Amino acid sequence: MTSIDLKPLKEFQETKDGLPYIHRDISWLSFNYRVLQEAMDSSVPLLERLKFLAIYSSNLDEYFKVRMAYHRHLVLVNKSTKQELEYDPKSAIKEIRRIVNLQQEIFSKVFEEKILPELKDHKIYLVRRLSLNEEQQQFVEAFFKDNMLPYVQPVLLHQKRIRPFLNNAALYLTLWLKPIENPGGDDEFALVKMPSDQLPRFIQLPPSAPGRHDMIMLDDIVRHSVSWMFPGYAIEDTFSIKLTRDAALYIDDEFSGDLLQKIRSSLTKRHVGSTSRFVFDREMPDAMLTVFKEVFELEKNDTLREGRYHNNFDFFKFPDFGLNDLKNPVLPILAYKILENEDNDIFAKISEKDRLLNYPYQSYASVLRFFEEAAKDPLVTHIKITQYRVAKNSQILQALMDAVENGKQVSIFIEVKARFDEEANLSWGEKLKKAGVHVHYSFPGVKVHAKLALVRRMESTGAALYSYLSTGNFHEDTAKVYSDFGFFTKDTRLTSEVARIFTFLETVKVPQQEFKYFLVGQFNLRSGIEQLIDFEIGQAKKGKPANIIIKINSIQDRPMVEKLYEASRAGVNIQMIVRGICSLVPGIKGYSENIKAISIVDRYLEHARVFVFHHAGEEKLFLSSADWMTRNLSFRIETAFPIYDPEVKGDILDYLQIQLSDNVKGRVLDKNLSNERNKAESDFPCRSQVDTYYMVKRKMEEREKL
Numbered sequence: 001m002t003s004i005d006l007k008p009l010k011e012f013q014e015t016k017d018g019l020p021y022i023h024r025d026i027s028w029l030s031f032n033y034r035v036l037q038e039a040m041d042s043s044v045p046l047l048e049r050l051k052f053l054a055i056y057s058s059n060l061d062e063y064f065k066v067r068m069a070y071h072r073h074l075v076l077v078n079k080s081t082k083q084e085l086e087y088d089p090k091s092a093i094k095e096i097r098r099i100v101n102l103q104q105e106i107f108s109k110v111f112e113e114k115i116l117p118e119l120k121d122h123k124i125y126l127v128r129r130l131s132l133n134e135e136q137q138q139f140v141e142a143f144f145k146d147n148m149l150p151y152v153q154p155v156l157l158h159q160k161r162i163r164p165f166l167n168n169a170a171l172y173l174t175l176w177l178k179p180i181e182n183p184g185g186d187d188e189f190a191l192v193k194m195p196s197d198q199l200p201r202f203i204q205l206p207p208s209a210p211g212r213h214d215m216i217m218l219d220d221i222v223r224h225s226v227s228w229m230f231p232g233y234a235i236e237d238t239f240s241i242k243l244t245r246d247a248a249l250y251i252d253d254e255f256s257g258d259l260l261q262k263i264r265s266s267l268t269k270r271h272v273g274s275t276s277r278f279v280f281d282r283e284m285p286d287a288m289l290t291v292f293k294e295v296f297e298l299e300k301n302d303t304l305r306e307g308r309y310h311n312n313f314d315f316f317k318f319p320d321f322g323l324n325d326l327k328n329p330v331l332p333i334l335a336y337k338i339l340e341n342e343d344n345d346i347f348a349k350i351s352e353k354d355r356l357l358n359y360p361y362q363s364y365a366s367v368l369r370f371f372e373e374a375a376k377d378p379l380v381t382h383i384k385i386t387q388y389r390v391a392k393n394s395q396i397l398q399a400l401m402d403a404v405e406n407g408k409q410v411s412i413f414i415e416v417k418a419r420f421d422e423e424a425n426l427s428w429g430e431k432l433k434k435a436g437v438h439v440h441y442s443f444p445g446v447k448v449h450a451k452l453a454l455v456r457r458m459e460s461t462g463a464a465l466y467s468y469l470s471t472g473n474f475h476e477d478t479a480k481v482y483s484d485f486g487f488f489t490k491d492t493r494l495t496s497e498v499a500r501i502f503t504f505l506e507t508v509k510v511p512q513q514e515f516k517y518f519l520v521g522q523f524n525l526r527s528g529i530e531q532l533i534d535f536e537i538g539q540a541k542k543g544k545p546a547n548i549i550i551k552i553n554s555i556q557d558r559p560m561v562e563k564l565y566e567a568s569r570a571g572v573n574i575q576m577i578v579r580g581i582c583s584l585v586p587g588i589k590g591y592s593e594n595i596k597a598i599s600i601v602d603r604y605l606e607h608a609r610v611f612v613f614h615h616a617g618e619e620k621l622f623l624s625s626a627d628w629m630t631r632n633l634s635f636r637i638e639t640a641f642p643i644y645d646p647e648v649k650g651d652i653l654d655y656l657q658i659q660l661s662d663n664v665k666g667r668v669l670d671k672n673l674s675n676e677r678n679k680a681e682s683d684f685p686c687r688s689q690v691d692t693y694y695m696v697k698r699k700m701e702e703r704e705k706l
Contacts, residue, residue, distance in 0.1 A: 012095060013585070013671060015086050015558070019565075020585035020592065020671065023087060024556040025067055029099050030673040031580045032059050034601045036103060037667075037675060039110050046118050047318065047326040048603070053111060054315035060100070061169065061244060061313065064277040068096065069246035072276065072301075093301050101305060108282075108307035122323060124213045127205060129224040132216070136205045137224070140216065143203060144225040151195035152222065154229040156188065157295055164191060166243040166296065171196050171311055173222050174241055174280075176288055177233040189291055190230060194222050194240070201314040213321050219309060239281040241292065242310040246274045279306045328603050331361070331693045333480075334700055339366035339488070346373050347457060350466055350488045354645040357486040358655065359472070360604055361696045364479040367486055370468055371396050374455045375403035381463075382456035384411045384502045388449055389473045390428050396474050397428060401435040411438040413505045415448045440506055446522065448505065449632065450639040451625050454498050465495035469641050471608040471623050482607040483689070485623050485652070487641070493517045494641060501639070521638035525626060526560075528640070529633075532613045532620065533563050533572075539616060540571035548574045549612040549656055554581035555628040568594040577659050578669060579606040581629070585671045597669040598678045600662055602689045610652060611640060621649050651699065655692055662688035 012023040038044055039052040074089035116126060132140060155164050156177075166172065171194040179185050196218050203221065205214040223238050278298050280289060282305035293303065320327065336357060338349050346369055349355065357366055372395075374380045383403050390397065400410050414429045416422050433439045442448070451470040456463055472484030489495065497518045500511050511523075519528035533548065540546035548567065555561065555576075561584045568574060568591065576586070576597035586595040600606050609624040626638035643649045659666075664687035666678030 012087065012092070019558075019562065020588045021086075021558065021561060022583050022585055022671070022673070023092065024554075024581045024583055025071075025092065025096060026099070027556075027581045027583055027673070028063065028067070029096065029103070030675065031599065031601075032056055032063070033103055033673075034599060034667055034675050035059065036106060036110070038601055040106075040114070042114075045326050045328055046115070046122065047320055047323070048328055049110075050115060050315045050318050053107065053115070054313045054318075056107065057312035057315070061311075064244045065246065068093070069274070069276040071096070072246075072274075097301065097304065104282075104304070104306050107312075111307065111312075122326065123211055124321065124323075125208075125215065127208075127214050127216050127220075129216070129220045132205075132224070133208050136208065136214065136216075139206055140221050140224050144221055147199060148195055148218075148221065148225070151193065151198050152229070153193040154226075155191045156230070157190060157291075163295055163297075166241075167193075168245040169242060169311065170194075171219065172241050173219065173226065174239050174284075174288070174292065175226060175230065176236040176238070176285075177230060178236055180232055180234050183234070187236075188233065189288070189295075190233075192222060192226055192229065194219055196311060196314065201311075201317060202319060204319065213319075215319065217309065239284040239288070240308065240310055241278065241280045243275060243296070244277040244279070246276045275302050277304055278302045279304050279310050281308055282306065283308070331690070333360065334362045334693075334697055336362050336366045336700070337704065340369060346370060347377070347466060351464075351490050354491060354643075354648050355488040356645075356648040356651055357488075358651075358692070358696055359479045359484045359486060360481060361693045362700075364476055364486075366488075367468065367474070367479075368395050368399070368476070370455075370466075370488065371399040371453075372402075374457075375399045375408065376406055377457065379457045379459065380408055380455055381458060382409045382411070383454070385453040385474065386413045386415070386448055386450055386505070387425065387428070387474060388415045388451070389475055389478070390414075390424055391475045391477050392424070394428070394474075395476060397432060400437055401432065404436040409438070410436075411440065411502070411506060413440045413448055413502075414442075416442045438506075443508070443637075446635055446637060447631075448637040449625050450501065450521070450637050452498055452501060452639065454495065454502055464490065465492070465499060466490050467495045467498045469494075469498070469623070469639070471610075471625060481604055483604045484607045485610075487623060487643075487648070491644065493644075501637075505637070517642055519622065519624075519640040521626060521632065521634075521636045525638055525640060526633045529560070529611070529628075530563055532611075532615070533567050535615060536572045536613060537567050537570045539614070540567070544616065545614055546570075546572040547612075547614040548572060549576075549610070549660075550574070550628075551577040551606075551608060551610040551656060551659065553579045553607065553609065553627045556581050556583045557628050557630045557633050558583075560628045560633065564595065565591045568592045575660055576669075577606075577656070582669050587670060598660070598662065598666040599669055599675075600659060600665050600688060601667070602665040602687070604689055609640075610656060612653070612656065619649070619653075621652060623652070654695060658686065658691050658695065659688045661686045665689070 012026045015021045035052055035056045039049045071089045071092050173192045173194055175190040177188040177190055199218060201218050202215050203218060205216055207214050219240060227235055275298060280303065338344060339346055339355060340363065374383050383400060400412065403410050412432060414425050416425045429439050451473060453468040455466040457466060467489050468486065470484060470486045472482050494517060497515055501520060504511055515524055519525045536546040536548055555578055564574060564584060572594060574595040578597055578599055582597060586592050586597045609626060611622040611624060613620045621643045622640040623643060624640035626632040626640060632638050643652060663678050664685050667675045668678050
């Protein structure tokens, strides 16, 4: 497939003082292109490729709601504030638009020239309105009248008198009209809402031949039917549009007044924010675009060309017609029988040794059982948990409410500033409060992103603490598609510090005793990581082995980038696995010759954070909730917790080695943002997610025999 020049302009490749540093938003666009590459890859099953188109589109939509809106606000700040920035926001907007426009061209070519023909090879046809046979036309017309007519909201536009409000991310069809009785008169224009928020985007049609699967998109049903809505006009052409609005929550002062009420008030404004992107069919004539720019008061930087269809995240719901051979082969979820078996006392099994779970390869049932058993165990007195993103029908939170009924003291810290989950989190908070759970909410100016749970249980030896720690959210749904680690422990070195973190969250009183084992955001996370890197630097300068392995979602924090450059110059060997943003630039002479970085995009979303330091052979290994972004290291409560159990540590190191060897889905991160395939040491194909599954399966089977 056609490649594109994603190499950023010089001002986005380094900072003002010459430090190699790729702007976070340019790097993110490169990550999203890696998602698009999966849709281009003919070795990926066809329906999975459609899913990657949906992921790309969904990612980009959120990006414009938040990041592009952020840059547009920076354009408006005063001159002195702009001078403090490392880049010009106007130039950033221009560069982002350049890259996105190129990517959208690729997107359209992938869909039109690759995906649609291959769907036809499997007798799946996405039929356009001009290709409908008579029976299908009758079906479409009946479907429109029976299901769509109340929702379409046709509006004849008048630039100075009628300026309809475009709903955030809603689809509209624009019409270019000619009066039938006065064909030489002025052109007129109209707008019709496409009710994709009310109805499925893909509608199955009567098949035009035996064995065929004929479908039509909702958009084309509207196109077929609009002539009924504008009698007296000839329709010259139709083009789709969509407007994305700024979805950031602007809270001027988090430190005074009622923060929860301010968040609730801000949420009501989310869908009426200013324009962050107006997308339109690239076939729309410039003269028509000019009219709509005037009608909706759009600037040049507001508009972006796309293909015939928008909101392509609807491909998540594309019918599969039972064609499972067009999907990834099923990897059956592996049950962790030691913890899931109801004949086993889950607390006794955790007491025996630390237990590691690797999602989504292993079942999340162990986590659910941990909370459900704690809720009904008469020996359990207290349960505490943090929640960042909450599942819609959370079994975990239901267990907490059951625990209250059973006489337990239950405490939960809910972060209500979790972007796009604010309303759900507030709703759960109210429900839990009514059930008798002690609910604590967001801190002003700080997000709580740590993934912690604690259970206090009275045993023969006295009060015992059990903890569940994770790199991902307490979310049953995302555990099926996010690659994360979950960790159960009774190790008092760890559980005692988890208890102190919860005391801080509940009382907002700074712990008098420093954290000795955990690295905790707002306390010692940044300094602790820097000290561990400094130790490797010292070892390298002495000519001793010095190695670091970092697996994270994103790295953007400049001081941390500089620290890794310092380590590289000293001779520390650094291997990185970075899924998304990577502002650090590997392989630059004088800065990062000893740094190699890859990114893995595959069937599961890579989400685990792991930090490994050689530490003179002691091998210090941490699992963490924190990426190396400034927001994580400076403005959040995050945790990085050490792994002591030799078996657990060995499993994580084996996992990392498989990831570093991935030469199927791994892509090299470099200054050119070329996203070329990783060339691992072995020519034998290594697809880390599949190989990890079979490694976990083999180890589980071996241990069950013991």
